[in-house]
Amino acid sequence: MTTYIIRRLLYTIPIIFGVLLVTFILFNVVGGDVSAEIAGKAASKETIEEIRKEYGFDKPLFFSRDSQFINHLKNAVTFNFGRAYDREPVTSKIKRGILPSLSLTVPMFFGLLIISISLSLVVAFVRGSNWDTTAVVICVAGMSIPYLSFILFGQYFLAYKWGLFPVFFSPDLSPVQYVALPVIIGIVSGLGSNLRFYRTVMLDEMRSDYVRTAFAKGLAARRVLFKHVLKNAMIPIITRVVLAIPFLFLGSLLLERFFGIPGLGYLMIEAIGSRDFRVINAMTYISAVLFVIFNLVTDICYALVDPRVSLE
Amino acid sequence: MDFVRKLAPIALITALLIFAGCGRSPSKSEPNQITIYNALHAKIRGLDPGDIGDTTSAVVASQIFECLYQYHYLKRPYELIPQLAESMPQVSEDGLEYTIRIKRGVYFADDACFEGGKGRELKSADFIYAWKRIADIKYLSKNWWIFDGRIVGLDEFREYTKSCKKAEDVDYSREVEGLQCPDDYTLVIKLKKPWPQITYLLAHQPTAPMAREAVEYYKKDIINHPVGTGPFMLKIWHRGSYLEMVRNPNWRGEKYPTEGEKGDLEKGLLADAGRDLPMTDKINWMIIQEDQPRWLQFLRGKIDASGIPKDNFGQAIDPQRKLTAEMRRRSVHLEIFRDPSTYWLGFNMEDPVVGGNKPLRQAISCAIDREKYIELFTNNRGEAAYGFIPPLMKAYDPAISEMAETGYNPEKAKEFVKEAGKIYGGDLPVLKLSLPGTDTVFRQIGQFIRNNLEQVGIKLEVEYTDWPTFQDKVKSKSAQMFSLGWIADYPDAENFLQLFYSKNASPGSNNFNYSNPEFDRIYEQASVMQDSPERTELYRKAERIVVKDCPAVFMLHGVAFVLYHDWIHNYKPHAFGYGLAKYRRIDQAKRAAYKGEK
Numbered sequence: 001m002t003t004y005i006i007r008r009l010l011y012t013i014p015i016i017f018g019v020l021l022v023t024f025i026l027f028n029v030v031g032g033d034v035s036a037e038i039a040g041k042a043a044s045k046e047t048i049e050e051i052r053k054e055y056g057f058d059k060p061l062f063f064s065r066d067s068q069f070i071n072h073l074k075n076a077v078t079f080n081f082g083r084a085y086d087r088e089p090v091t092s093k094i095k096r097g098i099l100p101s102l103s104l105t106v107p108m109f110f111g112l113l114i115i116s117i118s119l120s121l122v123v124a125f126v127r128g129s130n131w132d133t134t135a136v137v138i139c140v141a142g143m144s145i146p147y148l149s150f151i152l153f154g155q156y157f158l159a160y161k162w163g164l165f166p167v168f169f170s171p172d173l174s175p176v177q178y179v180a181l182p183v184i185i186g187i188v189s190g191l192g193s194n195l196r197f198y199r200t201v202m203l204d205e206m207r208s209d210y211v212r213t214a215f216a217k218g219l220a221a222r223r224v225l226f227k228h229v230l231k232n233a234m235i236p237i238i239t240r241v242v243l244a245i246p247f248l249f250l251g252s253l254l255l256e257r258f259f260g261i262p263g264l265g266y267l268m269i270e271a272i273g274s275r276d277f278r279v280i281n282a283m284t285y286i287s288a289v290l291f292v293i294f295n296l297v298t299d300i301c302y303a304l305v306d307p308r309v310s311l312e
Numbered sequence: 313m314d315f316v317r318k319l320a321p322i323a324l325i326t327a328l329l330i331f332a333g334c335g336r337s338p339s340k341s342e343p344n345q346i347t348i349y350n351a352l353h354a355k356i357r358g359l360d361p362g363d364i365g366d367t368t369s370a371v372v373a374s375q376i377f378e379c380l381y382q383y384h385y386l387k388r389p390y391e392l393i394p395q396l397a398e399s400m401p402q403v404s405e406d407g408l409e410y411t412i413r414i415k416r417g418v419y420f421a422d423d424a425c426f427e428g429g430k431g432r433e434l435k436s437a438d439f440i441y442a443w444k445r446i447a448d449i450k451y452l453s454k455n456w457w458i459f460d461g462r463i464v465g466l467d468e469f470r471e472y473t474k475s476c477k478k479a480e481d482v483d484y485s486r487e488v489e490g491l492q493c494p495d496d497y498t499l500v501i502k503l504k505k506p507w508p509q510i511t512y513l514l515a516h517q518p519t520a521p522m523a524r525e526a527v528e529y530y531k532k533d534i535i536n537h538p539v540g541t542g543p544f545m546l547k548i549w550h551r552g553s554y555l556e557m558v559r560n561p562n563w564r565g566e567k568y569p570t571e572g573e574k575g576d577l578e579k580g581l582l583a584d585a586g587r588d589l590p591m592t593d594k595i596n597w598m599i600i601q602e603d604q605p606r607w608l609q610f611l612r613g614k615i616d617a618s619g620i621p622k623d624n625f626g627q628a629i630d631p632q633r634k635l636t637a638e639m640r641r642r643s644v645h646l647e648i649f650r651d652p653s654t655y656w657l658g659f660n661m662e663d664p665v666v667g668g669n670k671p672l673r674q675a676i677s678c679a680i681d682r683e684k685y686i687e688l689f690t691n692n693r694g695e696a697a698y699g700f701i702p703p704l705m706k707a708y709d710p711a712i713s714e715m716a717e718t719g720y721n722p723e724k725a726k727e728f729v730k731e732a733g734k735i736y737g738g739d740l741p742v743l744k745l746s747l748p749g750t751d752t753v754f755r756q757i758g759q760f761i762r763n764n765l766e767q768v769g770i771k772l773e774v775e776y777t778d779w780p781t782f783q784d785k786v787k788s789k790s791a792q793m794f795s796l797g798w799i800a801d802y803p804d805a806e807n808f809l810q811l812f813y814s815k816n817a818s819p820g821s822n823n824f825n826y827s828n829p830e831f832d833r834i835y836e837q838a839s840v841m842q843d844s845p846e847r848t849e850l851y852r853k854a855e856r857i858v859v860k861d862c863p864a865v866f867m868l869h870g871v872a873f874v875l876y877h878d879w880i881h882n883y884k885p886h887a888f889g890y891g892l893a894k895y896r897r898i899d900q901a902k903r904a905a906y907k908g909e910k
Binding site for chain 2: 036043156160258
């Protein structure tokens with residue numbers, strides 16, 4: 001297992017390198033120079049030149065010991081992301097954004113997971129009935145409605161019209177108050193695709209011989225569903241769940257923006273809008289590293305939950 | 313039970329994250345504290361005046377920092393009055409030396425950067441330090457344009473900073489001949505040539521004094537730690553989310569103006585005449601970038617004033633440009649005022665196709681239906697433009713629309729197209745327009761302009777780019793046509809004229825790369841003249857030269873609509889309105905009553 005983990009970790013090097021290369025090309029080669037934007041509305045040529053020097057834009061892109069790409073790699077490896085174009089250190093921006101993002105995404109993640117798995121078990125149990133058909137129709141409808149519509153609708157009706165929640169973040173509100181509505185919207189909007197996926201997984205298991213045997217032996221439905229079906233459906237569930245964890249750190253772009261939660265999703269969209277490569281680079285790099293790590297965690301989990309899987 | 317036990321850690325993690333993730337708590341409000349609630353459309357980039365280049369940061373910073381001069385809050389036309397200066401400057405006969413006395417007893421807000429945490433008295437050296445800092449190339453200020461080529465010895469100081477290897481190597485004690493402080497309360501500025509606009513610039517946020525102790529204490533983090541002399545000081549700044557300011561106990565104090573313009577008395581704008589400022593204890597700035605939550609927060613009474621989002625315009629304003637019944641029921645007030653702004657489609661005059669073909673540029677100008685554009689894309693919040701000097705300026709020429717001959721006229725445009733074809737020597741190529749955005753509205757704008765041009769036989773390709781890419785294209789002279797605008801920094805049309813001065817060509821502010829020796833001559837003559845009817849006439853003459861050469865299709869001058877709640881008093885729009893929170897008065901009872909309304 002140790003050998004397997006080491007081998008997998010070594011595989012991550014070319015993957016991360018590829019991510020860094022693509023991000024660099026997208027924002028530095030294709031995107032062009034942002035010095036004029038940083039310099040302000042009436043900047044002189046010399047100020048723009050000085051900015052190019054300060055941020056290293058005057059150096060060759062590749063093929064030099066001191067090229068922009070080599071510096072980009074060095075900074076990534078040492079987690080030294082420097083200062084963003086608004087002069088604030090990138091790491092402070094990220095540190096500040098992590099907890100607000102997690103305060104939104106973690107409850108959303110667990111809420112969605114628990115509700116969709118529980119409902120999928122119920123729907124799988126009543127498969128073929130009108131309840132099942134209704135659930136599938138609602139799921140498809142939920143998947144078809146754009147995410148933004150859920151936000152606009154929720155904010156307008158639940159918060160503004162009916163006054164059940166605050167419309168937007170305010171410093172005098174308790175965290176639970178202003179996170180509640182975005183979490184609910186996140187759960188409701190994600191329910192369609194999740195429920196549909198878990199229903200399919202559960203149905204595959206429900207059709208298995210061991211389930212029929214369990215029922216024939218007279219086991220209670222609750223015991224069959226939670227003890228046997230759920231356990232055997234763990235492989236696809238783990239794949240989906242563990243690989244979703246890195247994205248929790250990225251926050252939720254639209255929800256954060258519409259509800260004023262200053263998380264990493266908000267930070268990322270700001271950075272893309274102003275082409276702040278240092279922030280984009282840091283966020284992409286961290287996401288890539290997390291994604292690779294959680295990919296490995298997924299594989300290890302397979303071996304833990306399924307005795308047939310061995311890591312060699 | 314077992315299931316519940318398994319879920320308990322998840323619930324605990326979730327709860328901890330919710331509570332931990334939402335930042336520091338706001339300061340506890342005392343029961344009688346009066347707070348202004350504002351919303352900002354964009355994030356605050358930083359609160360270091362020398363580095364501020366965006367309106368949002370400037371509006372916020374202007375409550376904390378003060379300048380030598382400020383605009384009278386009520387009088388129109390805009391008039392400068394002393395702020396940190398004791399009086400208006402004494403100007404030498406040749407207009408080259410300004411002597412400014414600084415008020416005594418002005419203190420910086422208390423801050424850890426000062427000895428014992430107690431703010432020290434403001435001295436004339438603080439201004440010189442702040443301005444040298446802007447000149448320091450290592451500091452990369454966005455505001456060097458203010459002093460570029462103006463003050464004796466300052467350009468040399470900038471040259472010297474270029475020779476320094478690191479920012480830390482710059483010696484700020486190095487003398488600049490044109491910036492002298494004979495004593496702690498006197499500032500002498502020596503100019504290279506007359507610069508009548510200097511007093512406007514001395515009321516401009518970036519020229520605010522800086523305490524050297526603060527810069528040296530906070531170093532690069534000075535953007536997060538504003539230490540000023542203004543009526544408010546920073547309490548909490550949760551970047552990207554909200555900012556809270558409280559009254560600065562060290563503030564020198566000021567009274568509400570006792571005079572205004574005609575009609576101010578009737579509007580109740582002089583009800584607080586002579587009262588001590590500020591009339592509030594706290595300002596709360598929320599950053600709400602999306603239209604819907606900002607609008608809903610305004611309707612709920614959570615913010616005091618708001619612009620009107622495009623999609624909600626009909627809900628607030630009726631076709632007669634009056635408040636709708638719903639807004640009147642909410643006791644909302646409306647202010648409509650002219651912005652000192654002009655927006656245009658610019659031509660790159662160095663481009664071989666459009667630059668050397670005046671009839672082509674005139675054809676494009678005649679092909680675009682400005683009135684329709686204003687109706688479609690601004691909810692009629694604009695006036696069609698024919699020149700670049702906006703109506704708010706004294707030098708605005710009402711006759712420019714008749715003189716321009718490039719207003720909407722498709723038939724005339726077709727004639728110009730024929731002429732343009734002859735000059736080009738065949739069928740005109742497909743032209744390229746760069747727009748600074750990629751969203752739906754920009755795509756609709758692109759389509760509108762393309763349709764207008766197609767109707768007169770001009771083919772257009774529209775390129776939608778993000779703002780930095782657009783800037784890069786314009787500054788590197790690679791955009792053929794581009795959509796841009798300018799909002800005046802001060803109430804002098806010179807601020808618009810410099811946009812066409814050949815020495816300011818890209819990457820400078822002359823994005824058109826326009827060059828006309830006659831215009832340059834007039835600009836050079838007028839820009840050093842004191843305000844006079846002769847100067848106004850020269851400004852108008854210069855504008856007519858530009859309009860005739862047609863380096864841009866002048867589209868519109870902005871008109872702003874602002875709504876504010878009944879509990880806000882002393883709300884008067886100001887085109888150069890920085891540091892205005894100190895004048896506001898809040899009727900707490902009315903605000904409470906509105907919030908209680910179901």
